[in-house]
Amino acid sequence: MLFRQLRLSGFKSFVEPSTLRIEPGLTGVVGPNGCGKSNLLEAIRWVMGENSPKSMRSGGMEDVIFAGTDRRPPRDFAEVVLQATGDDGEDFDVVRRIERGAGSAYRLNGKDVRAKDVALTFADAATGAHSPALVSQGKIAQVIAAKPTERRMMLEEAAGIAGLHVRRRDAESKLRQTEANLARLEDLMAGLD
Ligand code: ATP
Numbered sequence: 393m394l395f396r397q398l399r400l401s402g403f404k405s406f407v408e409p410s411t412l413r414i415e416p417g418l419t420g421v422v423g424p425n426g427c428g429k430s431n432l433l434e435a436i437r438w439v440m441g442e443n444s445p446k447s448m449r450s451g452g453m454e455d456v457i458f459a460g461t462d463r464r465p466p467r468d469f470a471e472v473v474l475q476a477t478g479d480d481g482e483d484f485d486v487v488r489r490i491e492r493g494a495g496s497a498y499r500l501n502g503k504d505v506r507a508k509d510v511a512l513t514f515a516d517a518a519t520g521a522h523s524p525a526l527v528s529q530g531k532i533a534q535v536i537a538a539k540p541t542e543r544r545m546m547l548e549e550a551a552g553i554a555g556l557h558v559r560r561r562d563a564e565s566k567l568r569q570t571e572a573n574l575a576r577l578e579d580l581m582a583g584l585d
Contacts, residue, residue, distance in 0.1 A: 402468075
């Protein structure tokens with residue numbers, strides 16, 4: 393999968409609509425302290441479905457919305473658009489938008505979708521929100537010190553099987569539901585005897 397372009401509006405320090413073109417190959421972001429380098433990386437994670445405010449350095453998810461400065465009022469929403477090309481060569485775009493008091497909404501190629509659909513789109517291509525392809529400051533040291541289980545997760549992402557875990561959780565929950573339904577059916581049948 394190739395990420396081609398990131399568009400941010402009202403996301404953290406990116407109050408004005410801003411576009412970042414991502415060229416093929418390795419991309420590094422450099423700039424003075426506090427200019428928004430980490431915010432850019434967080435925007436990529438966020439649009440891919442990141443749901444932990446802590447990993448966005450936020451108290452709550454709404455904290456990603458531009459909070460205002462001495463000279464600018466706060467915004468009511470934040471939006472990030474990621475344009476990418478899938479392994480099948482098809483272009484697609486994902487939009488995540490959060491409004492104060494209304495939570496997050498996702499769109500995939502213009503259609504409303506669930507957070508899970510977006511997570512699966514990226515997990516199958518080994519580029520989930522926690523993908524080791526996104527290297528933030530201090531991450532290299534973390535990789536070196538990683539526990540074997542954490543290292544296994546990185547290898548699974550690289551091997552492209554991370555998406556299977558999401559599907560397994562889904563299948564297990566359906567299985568539990570079906571078992572509960574079967575048990576209820578047996579109770580009802582016993583009542584008919
Ligand atoms: P460093 O090199 O010091 O790690 P950086 O370039 O990675 O810095 P970021 O951490 O991405 O910078 O950006 C920090 C800036 O983003 C701060 O000025 C902070 O005030 C601003 N910021 C973060 N969240 C918001 C928000 N919700 N609204 C407005 N500004 C925000």
